[in-house]
Amino acid sequence: MKQLLGFLGFIAVAQGAAGLVTEFSGWRVGFVQRIGFLDGREVWASVALIVLGVALFAAAENRRSG
Numbered sequence: 001m002k003q004l005l006g007f008l009g010f011i012a013v014a015q016g017a018a019g020l021v022t023e024f025s026g027w028r029v030g031f032v033q034r035i036g037f038l039d040g041r042e043v044w045a046s047v048a049l050i051v052l053g054v055a056l057f058a059a060a061e062n063r064r065s066g
Contacts, residue, residue, distance in 0.1 A: 002063040009056030012049045019046030 018030030023043050030046075032038060038045045 002060050005056050005060035005063065009053045009060060011053075012056060013053030016046045016049030016051075016053060019043075019049065 015031050019032035019042055021027055022030050022033050023046065032042050032045050032049070035045075
């Protein structure tokens with residue numbers, strides 16, 4: 001479970017960072033820009049993904065191993 005939470009946290013942080021890179025540089029990377037109902041709110045969704053990723057890392061760190 002600890003490894004799964006860490007992996008999901010990494011994916012969330014990576015997608016949030018990719019969304020911010022897309023917004024501020026114009027590169028077409030990430031998944032946030034492809035979701036239709038987030039039009040105009042991509043920056044906030046990317047920040048929320050980064051915060052979620054950090055929370056998942058913290059939850060993974062607090063889990064007991066084995």
